[in-house]
Amino acid sequence: xxxxxxxxxxxxxxxxxxxxxxxxxxxxxxxxxxxxxxxxxxxxxxxxxxxxxxxxxxxxxxxxxxxxxxxxxxxxxxxxxxxxxxxxxxxxxx
Amino acid sequence: xxxxxxxxxxxxxxxxxxxxxxxxxxxxxxxxxxxxxxxxxxxxxxxxxxxxxxxxxxxxxxxxxxxxxxxxxxxxxxxxxxxxxxxxxxxxxxxxxxxxxxxxxxxxxxxxxxxxxxxxxxxxxxxxxxxxxxxxxxxxxxxxxxxxxxxxxxxxxxxxxxxxxxxxxxxxxxxxxxxxxxxxxxxxxxxxxxxxxxxxxxxxxxxxxxxxxxxxxxxxxxxxxxxxxxxxxxxxxxxxxxxxxxxxxxxxxxxxxxxxxxxxxxxxxxxxxxxxxxxxxxxxxxxxxxxxxxxxxxxxxxxxxxxxxxxxxxxxxxxxxxxxxxxxxxxxxxxxxxxxxxxxxxxxxxxxxxx
Amino acid sequence: xxxxxxxxxxxxxxxxxxxxxxxxxxxxxxxxxxxxxxxxxxxxxxxxxxxxxxxxxxxxxxxxxxxxxxxxxxxxxxxxxxxxxxxxxxxxxxxxxxxxxxxxxxxxxxxxxxxxxxxxxxxxxxxxxxxxxxxxxxxxxxxxxxxxxxxxxxxxxxxxxxxxxxxxxxxxxxxxxxxxxxxxxxxxxxxxxxxxxxxxxxxxxxxxxxxxxxxxxxxxxxxxxxxxxxxxxxxxxx
Numbered sequence: 001x002x003x004x005x006x007x008x009x010x011x012x013x014x015x016x017x018x019x020x021x022x023x024x025x026x027x028x029x030x031x032x033x034x035x036x037x038x039x040x041x042x043x044x045x046x047x048x049x050x051x052x053x054x055x056x057x058x059x060x061x062x063x064x065x066x067x068x069x070x071x072x073x074x075x076x077x078x079x080x081x082x083x084x085x086x087x088x089x090x091x092x093x094x
Numbered sequence: 095x096x097x098x099x100x101x102x103x104x105x106x107x108x109x110x111x112x113x114x115x116x117x118x119x120x121x122x123x124x125x126x127x128x129x130x131x132x133x134x135x136x137x138x139x140x141x142x143x144x145x146x147x148x149x150x151x152x153x154x155x156x157x158x159x160x161x162x163x164x165x166x167x168x169x170x171x172x173x174x175x176x177x178x179x180x181x182x183x184x185x186x187x188x189x190x191x192x193x194x195x196x197x198x199x200x201x202x203x204x205x206x207x208x209x210x211x212x213x214x215x216x217x218x219x220x221x222x223x224x225x226x227x228x229x230x231x232x233x234x235x236x237x238x239x240x241x242x243x244x245x246x247x248x249x250x251x252x253x254x255x256x257x258x259x260x261x262x263x264x265x266x267x268x269x270x271x272x273x274x275x276x277x278x279x280x281x282x283x284x285x286x287x288x289x290x291x292x293x294x295x296x297x298x299x300x301x302x303x304x305x306x307x308x309x310x311x312x313x314x315x316x317x318x319x320x321x322x323x324x325x326x327x328x329x330x331x332x333x334x335x336x337x338x339x340x341x342x343x344x345x346x347x348x349x350x351x352x353x354x355x356x357x358x359x360x361x362x363x364x365x366x367x368x369x370x371x372x373x374x375x376x377x378x379x380x381x382x383x384x385x386x387x388x389x390x391x392x393x394x395x396x397x398x399x400x401x402x403x404x405x406x407x408x409x410x411x412x413x414x415x416x417x418x419x420x421x422x423x424x425x426x427x428x429x430x431x432x433x434x435x436x437x438x439x440x441x442x443x444x445x446x447x448x449x
Numbered sequence: 450x451x452x453x454x455x456x457x458x459x460x461x462x463x464x465x466x467x468x469x470x471x472x473x474x475x476x477x478x479x480x481x482x483x484x485x486x487x488x489x490x491x492x493x494x495x496x497x498x499x500x501x502x503x504x505x506x507x508x509x510x511x512x513x514x515x516x517x518x519x520x521x522x523x524x525x526x527x528x529x530x531x532x533x534x535x536x537x538x539x540x541x542x543x544x545x546x547x548x549x550x551x552x553x554x555x556x557x558x559x560x561x562x563x564x565x566x567x568x569x570x571x572x573x574x575x576x577x578x579x580x581x582x583x584x585x586x587x588x589x590x591x592x593x594x595x596x597x598x599x600x601x602x603x604x605x606x607x608x609x610x611x612x613x614x615x616x617x618x619x620x621x622x623x624x625x626x627x628x629x630x631x632x633x634x635x636x637x638x639x640x641x642x643x644x645x646x647x648x649x650x651x652x653x654x655x656x657x658x659x660x661x662x663x664x665x666x667x668x669x670x671x672x673x674x675x676x677x678x679x680x681x682x683x684x685x686x687x
Binding site: 180190195196210307430433436 | 488687
């Protein structure tokens with residue numbers, strides 16, 4: 001049997017009060033792995049986030065004109081924040 | 095763990111590039127609000143009207159086959175670049191000279207894996223599987239950015255890559271946030287937001303080295319000397335020699351030409367090099383008041399072509415590593431698939447019994 | 450310096466070294482993981498362990514009171530001064546070995562951090578409150594893979610059983626300074642059973658010595674790589 005893992009679509013609700021939005025997809029062999037992978041790839045394990053994963057093959061879509069939402073990046077690891085770095089005086093475009 | 099005492103307001107960072115990304119994101123949302131007159135739904139015409147109106151083509155829209163194929167190639171090669179790009183920098187994680195630097199570098203390389211995944215996901219919306227794309231990479235049918243075929247010989251190379259290579263990547267990528275293809279534009283917005291930390295990380299490494307011991311200063315200057323011209327070559331061949339540019343620009347897959355982006359990059363870096371206190375290895379670098387830009391020596395395009403076609407210092411090594419990981423991982427991937435199949439089987443049996 | 454009568458420099462160092470060496474081994478998987486999603490997952494775990502190491506080593510340095518910071522401790526000690534358990538310094542082996550190591554380590558770390566989170570040392574309690582959550586995730590991840598490899602294909606089952614057999618003797622050292630072995634078995638044994646793996650017999654002798662600085666031959670190679678650049682530039686800032 002080939003090692004190919006099926007595709008799952010990922011939906012994330014970043015904060016209480018907002019709804020789930022589509023953020024992308026992951027490959028995984030099963031639901032539990034898909035959830036873990038989605039948590040790692042799309043939320044970097046930020047707390048308080050709700051994640052749905054759905055096998056891509058199970059999604060029924062209306063035709064053209066369907067709307068995909070945009071998504072926010074996770075905010076947990078400070079190294080990712082450009083403000084964390086001391087940017088010397090005069091250094092532009094950083 | 096990563097400092098709850100640091101401010102978490104990512105949006106407050108300055109930086110023109112992040113502002114441009116935010117503008118692209120705002121434009122995407124505004125375009126979404128506008129409706130297209132759908133009176134005439136003839137396929138090609140509909141596609142062209144969306145492009146002309148600066149709206150987004152989405153996965154199930156009708157599109158010219160050539161557009162679809164060009165996009166698959168461009169997005170896939172971008173994804174491959176992220177994955178292969180993990181190797182030169184990953185080379186220094188185990189030897190990072192401080193725990194803070196180790197953590198930052200590990201986070202950066204992890205980001206690159208994530209970016210590869212976002213891009214493969216975007217490519218898959220065009221009707222191709224990730225496995226197919228990985229096969230094309232491993233067989234050499236699809237390429238990755240030539241810059242990653244150079245070796246990282248010192249710690250300072252990590253800084254140079256962050257400053258120059260990520261800097262060039264950002265100059266290339268910010269315009270892609272306005273790409274006509276929706277999933278690609280959205281992936282690029284997400285990626286660009288994460289990449290601005292990459293460039294600052296590299297700059298900070300070099301800044302610290304340049305102000306360190308004599309050996310560190312020399313290390314930093316040596317790295318810049320080796321990475322400058324290859325970084326210029328990242329923008330591709332000169333416009334006069336670039337085959338795909340015209341069509342890609344018409345379809346708004348590409349928003350600026352190679353030379354335009356290269357010039358933008360040079361102008362940015364010259365100023366930043368002054369702040370670093372390091373020199374760029376180009377004696378002909380000179381401000382040209384008529385053009386309002388810096389004159390510079392172009393990179394060796396013959397070298398670029400050689401490296402692209404497989405004759406760079408690290409091509410074999412990069413591909414061998416990627417191939418080995420893929421092959422050695424097969425038993426693991428198969429095990430997971432087998433387990434999933436068994437679980438489904440068990441579940442069906444349980445349901446049959448219960449019924 | 451907040452320690453209590455019972456928190457010693459050596460104790461905190463041991464926990465910090467466990468995390469540091471575990472992180473270093475996980476970093477070696479970068480660009481070699483069996484699938485791209487796993488690259489991201491392993492890096493996450495490595496970052497967590499590294500983060501814990503930094504907090505613990507910093508605290509250890511303060512307790513010692515000799516002015517050593519996290520980098521002095523990580524980069525300027527020889528292997529005889531390291532206090533990690535032997536388990537974490539073992540080579541990664543194949544993915545099954547890495548997951549076996551992670552399963553056993555994370556179950557231990559979760560229990561140990563739970564203990565510390567409820568303990569008298571306020572500084573450790575603060576650190577542990579965060580690391581407990583991370584260890585829980587690591588344990589989940591390792592469990593997920595142990596099940597899939599143990600109950601996957603014939604090849605994966607063989608490799609996973611071999612990994613468990615190989616690593617099992619190194620788990621005894623984890624409990625030399627605490628009474629957590631039974632709770633640990635209560636976590637680990639059901640996972641092995643569900644994964645259709647055989648729980649190894651208690652060996653006649655278990656390797657030990659890490660907490661006293663007597664390590665395997667692997668550690669000095671690991672440290673040589675980790676420390677080489679830092680040591681080549683004494684006193685430099687990075």
